[in-house]
Amino acid sequence: MIDSFSIHIIGLGLMGGSLAMALRGKGQRLTAEDINPAVLHQATASGVIDGIGEAHDADIVVLAVPADIIPDQLPTLDLKPGTLVIDLGSTKTRICNALDDLPEGVLAVGGHPMCGLAENGYANATGKLYQGARFVLCETDRTTSEARTRAEALVQACGAEPLWMERERHDHLTALASHLPHLLSFALMSLAMEEAAQDAALFELAAGGFDGATRLARTDAAMIVGMFGTNADELRAVTESLRDHLDRLEQLLDDLPRLYDELDVIVAARRSYTAQYGERLIT
Known part of the structure; x- marks a missing residue:
């Protein structure tokens, strides 16, 4: 269960927005950040997220931005020890290699939900997007038993099915x-x-x-x-x-x-x- 965890989503496009909608009311607190202030306002006003937040305050941080941005974004995150970082990128080797380098004490799992729509953006987000989808999870050097448990709980909370796989495969x-x-x-x-x-x-x-x-x-x-x-x-x-x-x-x-x-x-x-x-x- 993720009821006791605060969750922060970076990027409220199709994937991040749909995840927020699927997790609505399931975490202790759900916050987000996005480069588009209008999206954040809409998500907050409609009750999809509890408010705008920062990675440092969360127990679970989800990176829902394009795959090529994630490796460069990871070193800039201010993360407290024990935080789980998981991404939604569509490729895993380069991203997981970057997750390997996160500070000791930070937990990390690579992720890729096998679902989506042709149109992107928060305007197309839907809370049903993840329902029944396989959600690939990849171990990193920062994956512990607690990280695995928490990642699987997040995946199941949004209605998806966890599937563990090596990054290269x-x-x-x-x-x-x-x-x-x-x-x-x-x-x-x-x-x-x-x-x-x-x-x-x-x-x-x-x-x-x-x-x-x-x-x-x-x-x-x-x-x-x-x-x-x-x-x-x-x-x-x-x-x-x-x-x-x-x-x-x-x-x-x-x-x-x-x-x-x-x-x-x-x-x-x-x-x-x-x-x-x-x-x-x-x-």
């Missing part, structure tokens, strides 16, 4: 499961922009397939740069592997029976994935 797997889909979405939208400049009817013909494939290209560029920039090596490797698969499918366009066999296996795998893990709502 997380970045390797999310390069394919999360970062590459974003890269593809932006690349496809970029191609469509070029074609639409020559023939605007392209977008009149676009429907569900195009909308679904380019949904992630609506995501704020600052967040995407932070994601790509802190996991570039893994993203490059998986992008190269994807090129091999695209080349194979392109070659099979001249051999339709073999193309059918190839696609049939892929269709079965995708349907099995849905049957085992469910189909998440696309928004």
